[in-house]
Amino acid sequence: MDNGIDDNCDGINAYSPQVPYLNGPAWRIPGRIEAEHFDEGVQGIAFFDLDDGNNGGFLRNDLYDHVDIEKNSESANIGWTSKGEWLEYTVNVTNSGTYDINTNLASGGSNSRFQLFIDGNTIGGEINIPNTGGIGINQISPVPVSNIYLSAGQHVFRFEITKGGGFNLFNFDFVSRNGSETAINTNKNPEGTDVVTSIFLSPNPAKNHLNINSNSKINEIVLYSLVGNLVKQQFFKPAFIDIFLTVT
């Protein structure tokens, strides 16, 4: 007889669902996802890390948090990376279309590989990680996976290390190849509070000059061309700014 009670539930190992970081909204695509803002959940559900505890001791330090996160001079990154480890991010693709995914990482060697997934399906092939000159924040380089079709709506994006390790992982940029658009992103800083950013670009699209203004502090601008090539990356002292960029 079905009494409505699951006999297998002992009431101790509470089911921990996979939800976006800090129970917030899914990360918007196109846009940037910080690597350390992987989903809430437990080992094997939202992430997999090979050793117990957070070796970097930053940001996420509950008993069940095993991913290794370290503070850096700008925000935070995943460190102590190894083959077999993976991270998942619940994302919301605003428009169906073709995207480039730049994985921004820093590596002192060239013996590592990663694979990206959407909803458990591989996207692109396994990608070789180049030697970017070291694992520091000044040695970050984008590793592209290009021309990926993503359908609109909510999905789970996964980054998985399939060979090697020892690199530092900073963030992912999802760049639409369907045209430039004004980005409005809600991000969270390492302390978990919301940073709402509205970016206004004019003209849009731009050819030689681009005006950028924002309603919150900006410390980095990354510009891509309509075909997804990196045009310019510039760091600023965090400030409320109006920027006039000359793109050559």
Ligand SMILES: [Ca+2]
């Ligand atoms: Ca999962």
Ligand SMILES: [Ca+2]
């Ligand atoms: Ca760990």
Ligand SMILES: [Ca+2]
């Ligand atoms: Ca690790």
Ligand SMILES: [Ca+2]
């Ligand atoms: Ca980061």
